[in-house]
Amino acid sequence: MLEDVRALLVLQDRDRRLLSLAKDLEKLPQDEARAQGKLAADNKSVQTANEALVECELQLKRIELDAGARKTTIQRLKVQQFETRKNDEYQALGNEVVRYEKEVDELETKELELMEKIDQLRAAHKEAEAKRAKTQVLINEDIASIRQRSERIKQEQAEITAERDQLAAAIPESIIPLYHRLMKTKDGLAVAPMHDGKCGGCHMKLIASTVVAVQTGKELARCEDCGRILYAD
Numbered sequence: 001m002l003e004d005v006r007a008l009l010v011l012q013d014r015d016r017r018l019l020s021l022a023k024d025l026e027k028l029p030q031d032e033a034r035a036q037g038k039l040a041a042d043n044k045s046v047q048t049a050n051e052a053l054v055e056c057e058l059q060l061k062r063i064e065l066d067a068g069a070r071k072t073t074i075q076r077l078k079v080q081q082f083e084t085r086k087n088d089e090y091q092a093l094g095n096e097v098v099r100y101e102k103e104v105d106e107l108e109t110k111e112l113e114l115m116e117k118i119d120q121l122r123a124a125h126k127e128a129e130a131k132r133a134k135t136q137v138l139i140n141e142d143i144a145s146i147r148q149r150s151e152r153i154k155q156e157q158a159e160i161t162a163e164r165d166q167l168a169a170a171i172p173e174s175i176i177p178l179y180h181r182l183m184k185t186k187d188g189l190a191v192a193p194m195h196d197g198k199c200g201g202c203h204m205k206l207i208a209s210t211v212v213a214v215q216t217g218k219e220l221a222r223c224e225d226c227g228r229i230l231y232a233d
Ligand SMILES: [Zn+2]
Pocket: 199, 200, 201, 202, 203, 204, 223, 224, 225, 226, 227, 228
């Protein structure tokens, strides 16, 4: 194999690793977004639990106000009853008082039921918050590991870049632009092996003189179809 082609192969190996690292790095923001997204369901549960609790508390407040208003009415009716001298009016006011007291009784029963329900809803809300906190811990761990990975990739990129620059410097300047152009346009594969007289890059059959040139390895041989630099595998 031509010495320059051998050197290009090593350079290509480092450049391909750099391409793959760049791809890995590009994916990390998506991984991070996906990790953050895991909180959405838990946020929704907390919100739903909170809404149910607030609604129930409002209901309780309304019933307390209703009961309070009836108690005030009862007081007023009792004063009227005390002040009246007419027997039938006394009786009618008494009936009113009984009716209101019965309503107050019913409202107070409802209050007790609601208080019990509020206790349950508070517990459910707390549980939803605890679950969310647990998820948040997991997400924080995920994100920390994603960021560590990002750091590792960047470090590896710096190391390989330094190495590849050194390798590139040792290759004749006449070949380097061709190599770069092929790397860019041929899917990151500028130097391809020849298999059974075919180009390992585009798989087209090579003409006989190219096959011989690759086999003897005395000059730079290229696929006449895709232009890749060839070497005997
Ligand atoms: Zn080819």
